[in-house]
Amino acid sequence: MPARPTKLDAVRLARMVEVGRILNSTTDPDALLTFIIKEAAAMTNTEAASILLLDPNTRQLFIKASSNDVPPEMKSTPVPLDSSIAGAILKSNQPLYIPNVAADPRWNQEVDEAIEFQTREILGVPMRNVDKEPIGVLEAINKLEGSFSRQDAETLAVLADLAGVAVEKARLFNELQQANTELNELDQIKSDFISIASHELRTPLSVILGYVSFLREEAGPEMADQLDSVLDAAMHLRNLIQDMLNFRYVATGESVLNLEMVDLAQLIREMNVDQDETAVAKRQTITINLPPFRLPVEADRDMMQVVMDNLISNAIKFTPQNGRIDISITRHGLECWLTVSDTGIGIPEDKLDRIFRRFYQVEHALDRQYEGMGLGLSIARELVELHDGRIWAENLDGQGCCFTIALPLHRKVTGLPG
Numbered sequence: 189m190p191a192r193p194t195k196l197d198a199v200r201l202a203r204m205v206e207v208g209r210i211l212n213s214t215t216d217p218d219a220l221l222t223f224i225i226k227e228a229a230a231m232t233n234t235e236a237a238s239i240l241l242l243d244p245n246t247r248q249l250f251i252k253a254s255s256n257d258v259p260p261e262m263k264s265t266p267v268p269l270d271s272s273i274a275g276a277i278l279k280s281n282q283p284l285y286i287p288n289v290a291a292d293p294r295w296n297q298e299v300d301e302a303i304e305f306q307t308r309e310i311l312g313v314p315m316r317n318v319d320k321e322p323i324g325v326l327e328a329i330n331k332l333e334g335s336f337s338r339q340d341a342e343t344l345a346v347l348a349d350l351a352g353v354a355v356e357k358a359r360l361f362n363e364l365q366q367a368n369t370e371l372n373e374l375d376q377i378k379s380d381f382i383s384i385a386s387h388e389l390r391t392p393l394s395v396i397l398g399y400v401s402f403l404r405e406e407a408g409p410e411m412a413d414q415l416d417s418v419l420d421a422a423m424h425l426r427n428l429i430q431d432m433l434n435f436r437y438v439a440t441g442e443s444v445l446n447l448e449m450v451d452l453a454q455l456i457r458e459m460n461v462d463q464d465e466t467a468v469a470k471r472q473t474i475t476i477n478l479p480p481f482r483l484p485v486e487a488d489r490d491m492m493q494v495v496m497d498n499l500i501s502n503a504i505k506f507t508p509q510n511g512r513i514d515i516s517i518t519r520h521g522l523e524c525w526l527t528v529s530d531t532g533i534g535i536p537e538d539k540l541d542r543i544f545r546r547f548y549q550v551e552h553a554l555d556r557q558y559e560g561m562g563l564g565l566s567i568a569r570e571l572v573e574l575h576d577g578r579i580w581a582e583n584l585d586g587q588g589c590c591f592t593i594a595l596p597l598h599r600k601v602t603g604l605p606g
């Protein structure tokens with residue numbers, strides 16, 4: 189006989205909509221199961237209800253929730269799929285009504301005996317996931333008045349369908365959360381490693397740098413080239429280690445800001461960027477356009493220096509010999525904008541956003557021409573965002589690219605009340 193379409197009366201339908209809403213917003217598996225059995229017993233007017241779920245790994249059926257107090261050891265004992273009522277419902281993926289369980293050879297009375305309960309009749313339906321595969325069984329036990337009606341069967345079936353999807357969703361949600369926790373732990377291990385390694389590397393490197401500089405001054409011209417190479421390599425290492433050290437700002441995710449009034453123009457002047465050794469060696473022209481008035485922002489001076497240092501050293505690094513680097517500071521409404529543009533190699537349009545991710549570099553790791561760890565911009569972005577600012581990159585029409593940071597101006601400048 190073809191199944192008749194489900195017909196719920198208006199009251200049950202309204203209740204079912206409410207149940208669906210609650211099921212959808214619950215991700216705690218225990219709370220979900222308790223709620224389902226409570227609703228199943230109430231909506232079918234029965235003495236008790238229980239849920240058995242299939243373990244996705246072992247494919248064994250376990251009692252997961254019951255309105256009766258099932259002892260824990262019974263919950264951890266699998267219910268045989270081949271010789272139990274719940275197993276039959278799960279395997280057939282069809283509802284089953286057993287009016288007299290005592291006469292059914294599949295009935296196992298151990299649970300009843302343990303909890304001093306008497307099961308007389310069972311109306312059971314499969315719980316299915318979104319693909320309509322059975323993942324468990326919902327049972328309503330002992331009708332309180334009269335006998336089970338077609339409405340009860342239909343109510344239980346709809347409830348089981350809603351519950352099946354909700355249980356599966358909660359399971360996936362928890363798996364995702366678990367995976368997320370594991371990823372965070374891995375990320376923490378990586379961050380700790382970077383911070384320990386950078387601290388450990390710094391001390392021997394300072395010794396090397398100190399002695400090589402001394403030797404370079406003392407040695408005759410015959411050793412100058414060799415010592416210059418050692419000095420270059422040591423400086424290169426120092427830059428890499430500095431990037432690793434700056435990672436501390438973001439690794440913990442809870443950097444403490446030492447806020448003060450900072451005039452970015454003043455900071456740029458103090459950084460003496462036009463005397464940068466690499467830029468001088470590459471014969472690059474660095475121009476700085478600063479406003480004639482102060483544009484103070486409330487910021488952590490050291491962090492701002494890290495951000496600016498990173499943008500400027502990137503511009504120098506990715507711009508060839510004789511190239512140009514322009515730094516300017518301007519006011520845009522209630523913000524102070526700092527731009528660093530260069531005439532360098534530019535950035536592919538589809539990578540303009542990605543370069544701000546940790547360890548991302550446009551160049552492939554194996555045939556890289558430029559030094560670096562791919563950390564600077566991710567640190568810069570985190571620090572700028574800590575200051576409620578924004579940072580972005582654009583390609584320039586002719587050649588090269590432009591990085592901008594936008595920071596909120598202090599209220600003294602904007603005229604906003606304090």
Ligand code: ADP
Binds near residue numbers: 532543562
């Ligand atoms: P690193 O410079 O150590 O590789 P960053 O996080 O500072 O790491 O930069 C990430 C990547 O963004 C760089 O490897 C490079 O591919 C690209 N990039 C950054 N600045 C520039 C620039 N001024 N011109 C061209 N590419 C750039």
